[in-house]
Amino acid sequence: MQLEENGFDTWAPPSPGLVRDFVNSYEPQEDAESLDSATALRDWFAARELVPASARMTADDVAAARRIREGLRAVLLGHAGHEADDEGAARRALDAELARLPLRVSFDADGGLRLTAAGSPFERGIAGVLDAVRRSEAAGEWERLKVCARDTCRWAFYDASRNHARRWCSMAGCGNYIKMRRRSADRAQA
Template identity: 60%
Template structure:
């Protein structure tokens, strides 16, 4: 599926979660300036905005809480601690409803740059729920990956970020384990040992 076919709100949430790639332990949001740059590239805040360490910590907590929720969308048990931290972090992003612009959306009630940017991420979650795309946002079933993706399959049963990559890897490991199991359980040919 091309990225253009992914709804913009879904893309924002997915890309935000994917600022950390567990499989290679690669963190994109290493400093407040990197967080600012990420938000600015998506036109959520001006490029000359100053963010601090507390803003970065809040954003990372929200991101990892979202990853836990998306793991639940993929049929796994979401880490309740991460979800509780997410709820606490979201309480630190006060939003208000506005009807300006043709429909209800959420805006930051606080005028700090971080609040404005994170409120747009929160509004993207609201948009996903409204468009019924929220449950289609998932993280990869491969334990070491956990990359966020949009499940556009008809029956919403997709399990991996990529069938060619993670899906193939998991299926090959399962097939190898099944073959090894069958070999261990197969009776050995040959005469029984004499007493």
């Protein structure tokens, strides 16, 4: 397991890792948005070889990417066994965005199924993220991608634990915080 200085587990197989990184392009706890412009969105996709570095994105693409990202975060919240933070609005917005995408199913050179889009650079880039979801599911890795149970965090992580029961992005950070709050509440009730 690889840990960054902040204690986050950084390891994940490639496909869930791509989805995790997309979801983590917004850091709720610090209100830090990485996809804050069309250029930033293009650069995010280009860094992962989903679109060429010369691709053009629009403000509408940024808004759609954010709705898809937050819908995926809501799905991953469900993987961790929690209710959606917004009564399902993010998942409905995700479904609406997906309905607009001109996705195609094709076979790659090895005969494997893949999702693609022949439309705009944004559509091709987001199809790459969605294809990573498909690959994750096919490999049995999708349910292991979760978001932190701490309601102020919601950082996405890959649960590599044996029993797939991990609930926090970092035991040293969010896990300890939640456990200390529970102990304090239990003492107050006693």
